[in-house]
Amino acid sequence: MTTRIGGKIVRPGAVVEGYVEVDGPAILSVEAAAVTDDDVIVPGFVDLHCHGGGGHTFTTGDAESARRAAAFHLGHGTTTMLASLVSSPFELMRDATEAYRPLVEAGIIAGVHYEGPYLSGVRCGAQNPEFLRDPSVKELAELIDLGGVRLVTVAPELPGALEAIGFLVERGVAAAVGHTDATYEQTLAGVAAGATVGTHLFNGMRPPHHREPGPVVGLLSSPVVCELIADNIHLHPGMLAFAAGTAGPDKAALITDAIDATGMADGTYDLGGQQVVVADRVARLARDGSIAGSTLTMDEALRNTVAAGIPLADAVAMASTTPARVLGLGDEVGALEAGLRADLVVLSSDLRVKRVMRSGRWVE
Structure with a gap:
């Protein structure tokens, strides 16, 4: 029929x-x-970077919670998504990856994204500094063997980072540059090693400076796809329009970076073992006020991007076509x-x- x-x-x-x-x-x-x-x-929208929603989280390794978070975002048009963890002990990463494999096999999620723990302590943002560590090919090999790993964020200036990025590429896993204090040259080295994504451009990065362009300019001037959190909180609409216009729809991907508080009332939540306070849609760490993910959905991200002046066809490419290509799914969705x-x-x-x-x- x-x-x-x-x-x-x-x-x-x-x-x-x-x-x-x-x-x-x-x-x-x-x-x-x-x-x-x-x-x-x-x-259908394709979200490369999401930690939860509807009161449910991807960050603890609970399969039922992950199923419900995916269902929440499906109701907002996200038909393909990665379950993003935050910086965690290796055991949690392993257990979560194993627990989510049936969800990947069932098509409920498209795979797992590790946003950490291989990140800069200086630019860790809302990541738990207790769990940060240098990249480990040994850890990555064991995790990838479990199946379902699709994306890993790495700070390219860390010891062993370039080797780890190269290893990820060899194993068919996309590598992203993010939560980094890298110089412009270090950023380009990460791209040369095989990184194809920039994790939430501007956020969790050394700010650009005219004498040290840093990762923002390095990523925008490289053949990588730059994630953009279009919630009008992480990025001013003018900056969203600038970044999207500079990168173009083939090199920009809208993401939510949503946490479990998305779609829920203001209050206190948890992210990677840290208390998060949500007030008027804005999530911040209780300990220092750092922005801690978002309460964004992909349909709202699309509306905000169009409102910022990006043509509808380009905004839709950023919400669907380009992120699908990042995952190697462009011939499917x-x-x-x-x-x-x-x-x-x-x-x-x-x-x-x-x-x-x-x-x-x-x-x-």
């Missing part, structure tokens, strides 16, 4: 009126035609094209979620 969904269809580089025809779990065709509906149809998986989001004219489809089935 086929399903036809009409509206303004956002395809790579264009917005066209027409219909998406779905047959089973796949897109059968996308045809241009006059429609009366003003709904906006976009590919991330665009509304015949033959790809029928992951799509029907938005109202003001870009609010009306319905979500994953693998050809509407999400309740």
Whole structure:
């Protein structure tokens, strides 16, 4: 049985009126035609960097909590996502990776992202400094052997970092530069070693300076995809527009960096063993006031990006197409094209979620 969904269809580089025809779990065709509906149809969002949502977290290794966090974000249009851990003891990383493998096999999450512990102590932000350590190929080898590891954030200036990045690439795992005090040259060395992602550009990084460009300029001028947290808190809308415009939609990916407090009331939460206080959507560490993740969803990130002046087609590429390519899934998801998986989001004219489809089935 086929399903036809009409509206303004956002395809790579264009917005066209027409219909998406779905047959089973796949897109059968996308045809241009006059429609009366003003709904906006976009590919399902792909979130490379998320720690939880809806009161549930990815950071503790609890599989049921992870399942519920993924379900929360699915309701906001995220049909593909990584479960991001924070800096943790090796045992927790191992146990969580093992616990999440059935979720990866079932397609509930696309894999695991380690945001830490191989990060700069100077730029650790809300990461727990107790668990930071230098990169270890031995640790990474054991973790990757468990399956499901898709992305690892590394500060390239640390001892052993370049070797670790090269090892990740050899094993088919994407490496990201982030939470780093690296110089411009050290950043480029990380890219040369194989890093293909910049973790939440600007945040957790040495600020740019005209005599020491640092990681921000190094990443923007390199062939890597720069993550952007479009919550208007981590990045001013003007800075979001600047970074997205400089990188272009093929080199920028919207992420949430969401924590369990996303979609929940203000209050006290936990992140990696540290107390987080959420007030008026802003999450901060209780101990020093550092921003501690976000309460963002991908649909809101899309709205904020468009409001910042980025064209809708470009913003959708940043929310879906580009991050899908980072994960090596561009031939499966991330665009509304015949033959790809029928992951799509029907938005109202003001870009609010009306319905979500994953693998050809509407999400309740």
